[in-house]
Amino acid sequence: MSLKETAGPLLLQPATLEEAWRLRWRHGFAALPVAGGTLLRTQWENGVLAPPSVLLDLRRIGGLADIGPQPDGSLRIGSQATLSAVLKAPASAGWPLLREALRMIAAPGVRNLGTLGGNIASAVGDSLPALLALDAELEWYDGASLAGQSLEAWLEERRAGAAPERRLLAAVTLPAPGGAAGAAGAAGEAGGASEGSGRARAASGNGAGAGGAEGACAADFSGGHASGGRWHAWRKIGRRESFTPALVCVAAAGGPAAPVGAPGAWLRLAAGGGSAPPQRLRLAERAALAALAASGDAARAAAAAFEAALTEYAPAGDAFADADYRRRCAANLAAAAVWEGWTARGGERR
């Protein structure tokens, strides 16, 4: 037996996406893309994954860590941007929901290493419900070109047991904040999972454009009584208060805050946590909007969201929390988010 077998994996460090793809292809897709390696490390430690023979370090690819506002008001975040970098980037201030979610991932040391792309590609990262509620779109590289796909569609593939992803994640794009596009709306034109191009539709949203300070979010609420005011909520439940993956997390974005039942109400709800990929709660969105439209009562909308989410959400259990607990908790959190959002009570609570 040779001692080389105990040596670490071969480390490849491409400079471009094309080169990365070529290297990956050459190694028969055994080359594992890695950025911060924070999740992979725990999986290797725990024996969930065998350490790969080849590691494909994507961090040297030019431009892949860029975070920048786009002309249409959307925000494009390169897959290699670290969680800390996204949190600190002035450009992300207009998406406080994302910041709240990222701030509660792991600990500072892990956020300095781990990337948003890695959190997404894991298909179970705690940023995902927030990104779903923000109607995020993924940008994949398949060796030939970059192609967009809604995060929701990609996660539905994961939930359906799709083969491991071979494409390389280049970026994630968040539509201009406040956009109702891609949301279940009072008019009933709820977008299906397959509806794709969030970016194209983002500009038609009814919110303010990108930008604004972090505090803009609170302003959204205090100004929520004006028509067109949007709201959001982020709730993460773990087994302790910090540095722990979610058992359940729920993200919501909606509008307007008031008057309740105003025309043009919209809502996006998503839940995640645990080993099952997160899920957009389309039925709960529709039920809540229908109840709101019928009654004008945020409490009824919350109750409707609760009942629908209880049926719709399908998490996976483990040794620490069974699926039933996660389902009941997610339904509660969804209801609370809806109630707080449409009664302008907050949504900033963590």
Next chain:
Amino acid sequence: MILTREGSGERWRIRPDGAAKVDGSLAYLTDMSRPGTLWARVLRSEHAHALIRSIRTERAEALAGVHAVITHRDVPGLNRFGIAFPHQPALCSDRVRYVGDAVAAVAADTPEIAALALELIEVEYEPLPPLTDPRLALLPDAPQLHEDGNLLHRTEYRTGEPEELEALFAECAFVVEREYATPRQMHAYMETEGGLFIPEADGRLTVYSATQHGLMDRMQLARMLDWEEERIRVVSSPIGGSFGGKDELNVQPYGSLLALKTGRPVRLHNSRMESVRAGLKRHPMLITMRTGTDRSGRLLAHRARILSDTGAYATLGAEVLNFSTEHVIGPYRWGMLDVEGHAVYTNNGVSGEFRGFGGNQAIFALESQLDELAELHGIDPWEFRRMNMREPSDPGPLGQPIAPTDGARQVWEALERSPLWRSRHGAKAGAGGQAARSGEAEAALPADKRAAAASNAARAAAQAESAAGAEAAPAPPPWVRVGYGAALTMHGAGLGFGIPDPAGGILRLAADGVIEAVFGYEEFGQGLIATLSGMLIEQFGFAPDDFRILIGDTDIVPNSGSSTASRATSMMWMALRRLRPELTRRLTEAAAEASGIPADRLRVGAGGVWDAGGGLVAAYAELARRTAADPIVCETTFHYPTTSKPHVGAHFLYTYAAVAARVEVDLLSGRVKVTDQHHAVAAGPVANPQGYLGQIEGGASMALGFTLSEDAVMEAGRYATRNLDTYLVPSAADVGRLTVEAIEELPEDDTYGPRGVGEIGSVALAPAITAAIRDAVGVRVRKLPLEPGVLLQPWSDEWQAKGGGCDE
């Protein structure tokens, strides 16, 4: 006295060893290396329970870079260890009883080669059904884990015949019978087990490896190697945390055997996963209690049955059960008692010593019973405890004579007047709920107590403002329920009757003019060096530069006993008290000889010996030169004070604590947040304010984990929580606000000085939290850690209608 940095003045000393620990420059024993050091790894059992058919090491031995492979055949002496009862094999020969059992060990050039070599060792097992449920261990058809069966230890304490007890229960106005379950808690010290083992040129062996009692390790290793103890030197401090978990041998047998076999220094250091797999845990216990009261609420009858899962081997499982048996009785007066305990073997890891030592489990059950009975009587739970509390001169829980103190009443009163515990009334009244109960409690509080409470120190009030602060803080959302709970405990210190509990120390003037304080205690983060420094400064008047502290090296220290059982602080204090007259006499006499000033006009102080006029007569360096021919060495040996009643393990010195907790229960998730804690502790004078506060804070945080999140989950004898990513200790964000009130007053004739507080902060918080949960949402939690699903409630429109933050 509320312990704070500001309130402690100059007694708040920066820890001498603090900076190096914080900046990472301190070299722990597991950081040490020597040229030519080999790396060791241990092969552990693949099964929770199996027979070993064969062990073949040839392929591993043939691997390049491997220097030695050892099995049970390589143990020259007793192939067993265990502080109290040596029966755990260092290296298993015919049978494995848990997944941490060691079968072989390897020393190689690199850790990677050692790991590879482990894979080449061929062990043929015949798996046996694992015994994982302690409730089945004593059934006739259970797999038998040891020759003498599955019962490690049985305890019993009765104050009457069973018929009498039954008759008493029949008379009771209320009887509560419940079962309580506690988790397999892990110590989770930051530094995992390991060390460096050096075969010396002079034929001795040096062991650099953490333990809480170096001389005990030396004895156990000598027994295993079949050597004289003096040939082994154990260096055991500094230690990156222990909490009881490193008192027993862990990696020392493998490092020692491999170092001697290879003739090379050998280093090993457990990974976190190996530490989880092989290391000790807190005993999970199932405690059933039946407790009855008379019409007026006096405790009449108490029956407790304790089932302790001691895992595969004994270590201190019997002693922990003894402690639980004593502490399920608590600081109360009873009509009649009937306590019985069993510690049983299973294939679930190994349970052993852990901060609190069986008191945590016992007090959780006992205090929960009291809370439930108080509620049945409609009596305020705190008043209910006062009604039933022991008197200062009462015997101890087992009827044994104990050092009398008024600790129980002191901590009860301190908590009663604490802003946190008082704020429950305001919260209740403000919330419009349970006003009647609140009023009762107010009425029970005499006017002078209210005055005392009002005159509390400004600091305490300021601190409590945030604690009390339901008014100040924004109203919680409508699905959050607030509750308050409290619990009381007495906690024995020292090893107890019938167990050798030696103490002692040395003070001497070294040749370089520095006073050396030499003790056999260990520094594992508790602040022992700072505490001893403070005592030397305050009792002798030394300056910090005048002395050095020598600990943790069996070649130089006296037998001061183990740094365990909340005993080290007391023992150091008592030793210094004994040494002080002789040391000051000899120093002043030497100075008198040098100066011609009579010794009785001289005193010991900073830098040397001083005259009455404030002039330095002789520096310590000068005195060292003058006494070089007959150096000043003062030594004392004594025994930890014990009770006179011959009941093994019964204690003589006790500390007392009362804890209040405020919780917020989130009905959406069932999660509980402990926002505030107040600990009142009666443990005699505060030897080191910073260390005292740190111990209570640290102990409380462990108790918080015990209550809310920590459990080393086992599935069929294997750990499901194999690392700190699934085994969750509380983070700073979980702890909330915490205040500590130290009650220093002891009876005038008390000669035992400050008591240790290493454990007591970890004992009473759990039942205070579960009482607060009951107060908040009406649910009694009897199984720890708490399962949030029990408290989660389905979304309700009525929550919003009620508005934010109130109860019920």
